[in-house]
Amino acid sequence: MSDVSEAGAEELEVWIDQDLCTGDGICVQYAPEVFELDIDGLAYVKGHDDELRQAPGATAPVPLTMLTDVVDSAKECPGDCIHVRRVADRVEVFGPDAG
Ligand code: SF4
Secondary structure, three states: OOOOOHOOOOOEEEEEEEOOOOOOHHHHHHOOOOOEEEEOOOOOOOOOOOOOOHHHHHHHHEEEEHHHHHHHHHOOOOOOOOEEOOOOOEEEEEOOOOO
């Protein structure tokens, strides 16, 4: 899926593969509500509680209002390590493993 509007009606979540993160902070510039750099210099996702989710593969929901910014982050991410997937079937819809 490459069209943001097609994904708009579905519940999506996002995770970051920190092993590939370069720490440049592009995602944080695009979507500071969803991404944050920790003191280790790597980006993590966060949820409504603003707590960073640091377990490997941990996900955070993608609010509809942030969808375009999160998808742009995934497209621009130099580490190719931002993965956006459907909650329902865990299929990646934006990111390096999207079909
Ligand atoms: S844009 Fe990608 S590489 Fe850059 S800080 Fe965010 S997750 Fe890491």
